[in-house]
Amino acid sequence: MIRLSIPLRQALARLSLPIMIAVAFGVMLLGKADTLLVERLRITLSDALTPIYGAISQPVNAVEEAIEEIQSLATLRSDNARLREENERLRRWHAAALGLEAENTLLRRQLGFMPEAAPNFHAARVVADGGGTYARAVLLAVPPQHAIRKGQVALDERGFVGRVTEVGSRSARVLLATDMNSRVPVTLEGSRARAVMAGTNGARPRLAHWPEGVIPQEGERVVTSAQANAFPAGLPVGVVRRNAQGSLEVELFARLDNLEMVRLFDFGLSGILPPEAVARPEPRPARR
Amino acid sequence: MSLSPKLRAPPPGRPEPPQDLARRIEALLRLAFPLLSTAVVLILSVTPTGLPALAFALAMPSVAFWTVFRPAGMAPPIVFILGLLLDLLTLAPLGVHIIALLALHGAAMRLRFWLARQGFFMVWLCFCLGALGAILLAWGFTALLLLTLPPWPPILHTLLLTAGLYPPIAIILSRAHEVMRRAEDLP
Numbered sequence: 001m002i003r004l005s006i007p008l009r010q011a012l013a014r015l016s017l018p019i020m021i022a023v024a025f026g027v028m029l030l031g032k033a034d035t036l037l038v039e040r041l042r043i044t045l046s047d048a049l050t051p052i053y054g055a056i057s058q059p060v061n062a063v064e065e066a067i068e069e070i071q072s073l074a075t076l077r078s079d080n081a082r083l084r085e086e087n088e089r090l091r092r093w094h095a096a097a098l099g100l101e102a103e104n105t106l107l108r109r110q111l112g113f114m115p116e117a118a119p120n121f122h123a124a125r126v127v128a129d130g131g132g133t134y135a136r137a138v139l140l141a142v143p144p145q146h147a148i149r150k151g152q153v154a155l156d157e158r159g160f161v162g163r164v165t166e167v168g169s170r171s172a173r174v175l176l177a178t179d180m181n182s183r184v185p186v187t188l189e190g191s192r193a194r195a196v197m198a199g200t201n202g203a204r205p206r207l208a209h210w211p212e213g214v215i216p217q218e219g220e221r222v223v224t225s226a227q228a229n230a231f232p233a234g235l236p237v238g239v240v241r242r243n244a245q246g247s248l249e250v251e252l253f254a255r256l257d258n259l260e261m262v263r264l265f266d267f268g269l270s271g272i273l274p275p276e277a278v279a280r281p282e283p284r285p286a287r288r
Numbered sequence: 289m290s291l292s293p294k295l296r297a298p299p300p301g302r303p304e305p306p307q308d309l310a311r312r313i314e315a316l317l318r319l320a321f322p323l324l325s326t327a328v329v330l331i332l333s334v335t336p337t338g339l340p341a342l343a344f345a346l347a348m349p350s351v352a353f354w355t356v357f358r359p360a361g362m363a364p365p366i367v368f369i370l371g372l373l374l375d376l377l378t379l380a381p382l383g384v385h386i387i388a389l390l391a392l393h394g395a396a397m398r399l400r401f402w403l404a405r406q407g408f409f410m411v412w413l414c415f416c417l418g419a420l421g422a423i424l425l426a427w428g429f430t431a432l433l434l435l436t437l438p439p440w441p442p443i444l445h446t447l448l449l450t451a452g453l454y455p456p457i458a459i460i461l462s463r464a465h466e467v468m469r470r471a472e473d474l475p
Contacts, residue, residue: 013363017394020364024371024386031375031382032433038382045376049331060335128334132378133341133446134430134438139334173379180436201439259336 043168046130046139050171053127054141061260119232121263122148124172136179136201137165138259140172147266148172151230154262159236159253160184160224161262172264176256177237178205185228186237186250188214189221197222197237197250203257204249207240216240222250232267318468322354322361325464326370334377341442344385344426345450347374348419349457351389355396356403356411357465367393380426381433388426392418408458416451423447 004012031038072079108115122142130139142148154161154174162182166173175182182199188210195210210216220240226233238252326347333343347370354362371386378385395418396403403411423446430438 016364017390017397020368021387021390021394024368024383024390027372027386028381028383028429028433042376042379045373052331053335056332056335126336129336129340130334130379131340132380133344133426133442134434135379136340137379138336175379179379180438181434201442 039166043166043171043173046128046166046171046173047168050127050139050141050168053139054125057125057127119265119267121265122146123261123263124148125261126259127171130173131176131179134180134201136176136182136199136256137162138174138176138262140174140262140264142167142170142172144170148264149266152264152266153231153235154264155235156254156259156262158255159238161254161256161259163230164264174262177252177254178203178256184237185225185231186222187225187233188216188240189223190217191220194225194227195222204241204243204251207248207250216248218242232265314471318471319361321464321468322350322358323366323369326350326354327373330370330373330377339449341446341449343374343377344388344423345446345453346457347371347385347389348392348422348450349415349454350461351393352396352415352418352454353458353461355393356400357462358468359397359400362393364390364393381430384426384429384433387429388422391425392422395421408455412451412454412458415454416447419450419454420447423450 107113124140124142126138127141128139130137148164148167150164150167152164154164160177162174162176162179164172165175177184177197177199178201179199180201182197182205184197184205186195186197186207187193188195191214193211193214193216195216196208197205198208199205207216207222218240222237222240224231224233224235224237236253238250238254241249241251243249329346329350330343333346339345351362351367351370355367367389368386371389372382374380374385374389375382399414403414406414423443427438427440427443
């Protein structure tokens with residue numbers, strides 16, 4: 001240990017707070033100037049911590065599942081009634097879907113339609129909340145030799161979740177659709193009008209910039225649009241809802257508050273990335 | 289001023305503690321305990337809990353408590369490291385949490401001697417005021433660095449969360465502080 005005289009040590013102690021505040025402002029400027037460095041720091045830290053999170057998340061999930069189980073026991077009767085009614089409805093839809101599928105096959109045959117190849121995906125486990133007070137993101141644990149790239153689309157079993165913004169060797173961060181920096185081009189399925197779904201950090205992103213003359217209907221399905229080449233068209237996103245103030249929002253299909261697994265799809269697109277991800281996506285062999 | 293050799297000798301009955309390696313490591317661990325414990329809690333707090341502001345809300349009571357009661361273990365560089373860790377763990381613009389925690393630390397440091405004499409509720413109240421300041425500062429710098437106005441409800445959520453977390457954290461930390469102080473008083 002370095003021995004200092006007492007007055008010098010006192011002076012240093014008194015100066016250390018102003019110095020640290022000055023350094024903090026320096027770090028702030030550096031973070032604004034060199035976003036790539038910040039991203040690299042962040043991903044290094046999450047790579048180091050992901051194994052720990054992976055280990056912790058299992059007992060946490062077990063406890064959560066136990067709580068859910070107990071809650072479901074309480075609503076068993078009403079759930080059963082609801083499910084029976086839903087099953088009835090789905091059975092009718094099943095019949096309709098079979099008819100439509102047959103018709104679709106027939107029409108495709110007549111048109112000589114070339115179906116697109118099913119995109120390949122990787123499933124990844126959500127191990128940590130990667131956002132914070134003013135951001136919505138999740139941290140994924142990915143196997144060491146993975147093919148995950150920045151800009152890939154993340155979906156859960158129901159619908160659109162977000163996009164990959166940071167990729168490390170063992171972890172990846174997905175910026176959720178609810179983050180206030182998230183802007184997703186969408187199509188209103190009923191009117192085929194285009195719009196933008198803007199995150200607000202709340203549970204339901206806002207719907208914005210629909211064309212004049214089109215009024216988005218309450219309950220209308222919202223799917224992704226291929227505009228800006230950032231997303232493939234037609235991924236399920238949510239339904240239009242009008243909030244108490246009368247503005248339009250999107251109720252997402254994905255359950256973002258309870259994400260456990262997401263599927264990362266590689267559609268081979270390299271469109272606009274969210275503001276955090278300033279680096280260009282890595283080149284990828286052309287799509288088959 | 290000259291001291292006679294007689295006066296310089298340690299008083300009889302209390303031998304000078306031997307500065308062996310084990311004791312030094314122990315002292316170092318005691319010094320590092322506030323940093324290490326807070327860092328571990330912060331790292332664990334980002335497991336998916338559905339509370340996005342949990343990490344920040346957990347950091348503030350710890351920083352304030354150690355600043356008042358054990359300032360050697362919560363010096364400005366340590367607060368800086370914790371703020372940086374918080375910034376990197378969350379997706380906040382770099383520096384926001386550093387400034388907020390340093391401001392809280394500075395305020396607590398200034399009122400340290402006065403606070404240490406107050407009762408628990410007064411300290412709690414003062415902590416809530418300081419935390420509100422820190423949260424507002426973080427909000428303001430986030431707005432400045434992102435060039436958008438972040439939503440304001442999280443300010444209230446974070447304040448309520450951290451105000452509610454302070455008593456249990458303070459109880460646990462004062463136990464730890466008591467244990468460490470007893471260990472330091474040992475001959």
